Amino acid sequence: MNTSPRKIKFAILGFRPTRFGIRGFATPTEDGGWEPIPGVEFTASADLSEDACRDSRERFGFKRTYTDYRELLRKETLDAVLITLPTFMHKQATLDCLAAGVHVLCEKPPANDYEEILEVAEAVEKSDKQYMFVRQSRFGAAAQATRKLVVSGKLGTVYAGETKWVRTRGIQVRGDSWRTDRSKGGGVLIDLGIHGLDLLWYCMGNPRPVEVSASETSAFKQYAPDPSVYTADDNFNFWIRFENDAVIQGTFAFGMNQVGPKGPKKPELDHSDDWQVNKIFGTDGGIDIGGGKIVEGPSDSYTVSDLEVDPALVGINPMITQAKHFVECVQQNKKPQNTIEQAVELMKMLGSLSESARTKRAIRLDNI
Numbered sequence: 001m002n003t004s005p006r007k008i009k010f011a012i013l014g015f016r017p018t019r020f021g022i023r024g025f026a027t028p029t030e031d032g033g034w035e036p037i038p039g040v041e042f043t044a045s046a047d048l049s050e051d052a053c054r055d056s057r058e059r060f061g062f063k064r065t066y067t068d069y070r071e072l073l074r075k076e077t078l079d080a081v082l083i084t085l086p087t088f089m090h091k092q093a094t095l096d097c098l099a100a101g102v103h104v105l106c107e108k109p110p111a112n113d114y115e116e117i118l119e120v121a122e123a124v125e126k127s128d129k130q131y132m133f134v135r136q137s138r139f140g141a142a143a144q145a146t147r148k149l150v151v152s153g154k155l156g157t158v159y160a161g162e163t164k165w166v167r168t169r170g171i172q173v174r175g176d177s178w179r180t181d182r183s184k185g186g187g188v189l190i191d192l193g194i195h196g197l198d199l200l201w202y203c204m205g206n207p208r209p210v211e212v213s214a215s216e217t218s219a220f221k222q223y224a225p226d227p228s229v230y231t232a233d234d235n236f237n238f239w240i241r242f243e244n245d246a247v248i249q250g251t252f253a254f255g256m257n258q259v260g261p262k263g264p265k266k267p268e269l270d271h272s273d274d275w276q277v278n279k280i281f282g283t284d285g286g287i288d289i290g291g292g293k294i295v296e297g298p299s300d301s302y303t304v305s306d307l308e309v310d311p312a313l314v315g316i317n318p319m320i321t322q323a324k325h326f327v328e329c330v331q332q333n334k335k336p337q338n339t340i341e342q343a344v345e346l347m348k349m350l351g352s353l354s355e356s357a358r359t360k361r362a363i364r365l366d367n368i
């Protein structure tokens with residue numbers, strides 16, 4: 001008797017695959033193609049571009065394609081949808097999917113701003129469908145191990161985290177326009193900052209934020225194809241205080257005049273032009289999440305060693321682990337790890353950081 005759960009009928013809205021496939025839902029086959037992960041049937045896809053639709057049929061095997069995602073939602077009988085449309089469409093697409101009665105996984109950021117995510121939260125509350133937002137970094141081996149060590153108390157009191165994602169000069173502002181248009185969800189804080197902030201916040205056990213302070217700069221307008229829509233930040237620095245007195249400080253840049261440390265992305269260079277830092281510090285130990293190292297030991301000496309991680313997660317793209325988790329939640333109708341409540345809190349932090357940078361004042365979050 002076949003006891004494996006039935007395959008979920010899955011659709012994707014916005015089809016722009018990367019070399020890693022489609023957000024972990026497809027894995028490469030030996031003959032150079034792609035196949036869905038177990039438990040998934042590629043039922044339909046939607047994209048404005050006919051080329052993208054053809055690609056989704058021919059390379060990935062989606063059965064039917066649409067240039068209008070609303071038509072897809074009207075015509076298809078689905079279990080779940082992945083939304084990878086541009087950021088400014090996330091809220092409306094999520095509301096449309098929930099209204100159509102399907103489970104939703106939405107790319108980051110879960111909405112354009114705090115007001116929008118409150119609307120999404122209201123819709124999720126009224127729906128009997130599961131909602132999850134994409135935060136693949138949480139599913140990495142080092143992140144999972146770090147959160148466990150923090151929660152177990154092994155690092156003592158975790159009082160600070162440091163996060164950075166920096167690209168040298170203006171390397172990320174030359175092509176896309178919505179990424180530098182604030183009204184369309186552009187800006188480095190919401191585009192890259194969300195990765196590092198959420199990763200540390202998750203690893204630190206999702207403490208409640210109480211105060212933020214931030215500054216932003218647009219330093220590379222001259223590189224943009226259309227400077228008139230360059231309304232967003234490309235350099236962002238912040239500081240967040242949490243209820244438990246821990247803080248996270250962050251620096252994010254689409255471009256910065258900074259020489260990065262030598263890294264694996266471009267081994268031919270003696271520096272890097274695109275690098276990340278994600279570290280947390282406790283009274284008894286600290287972790288470099290990206291480097292996979294832990295420093296600990298007695299007060300008069302210390303050791304640095306490799307972080308012990310779950311071997312089952314080693315070498316697995318966190319996008320795949322995340323996709324499998326979502327599929328399991330849909331099949332069993334259980335609440336996913338990345339909850340709507342966390343999406344609301346995350347957007348509250350991001351929105352308040354933007355506001356703090358704009359008004360040049362620290363903001364207390366107690367009454368928001």
Ligand SMILES: NC(=O)c1ccc[n+]([C@@H]2O[C@H](COP(=O)([O-])OP(=O)(O)OC[C@H]3O[C@@H](n4cnc5c(N)ncnc54)[C@H](O)[C@@H]3O)[C@@H](O)[C@H]2O)c1
Nearest residue numbers: 014015016046047048049052084085086087107108109134
């Ligand atoms: N989690 C991650 O690491 C990660 C990485 C990259 C992008 N993202 C997020 O994914 C989202 C998409 O990013 P992108 O760079 O692929 O954006 P994009 O501008 O390339 O758009 C994605 C696709 O949506 C299609 N599209 C646009 N408007 C549409 C419409 N009205 N109907 C149907 N299709 C439409 C486009 O043709 C394109 O193929 C963003 O929100 C971004 O923040 C997340």
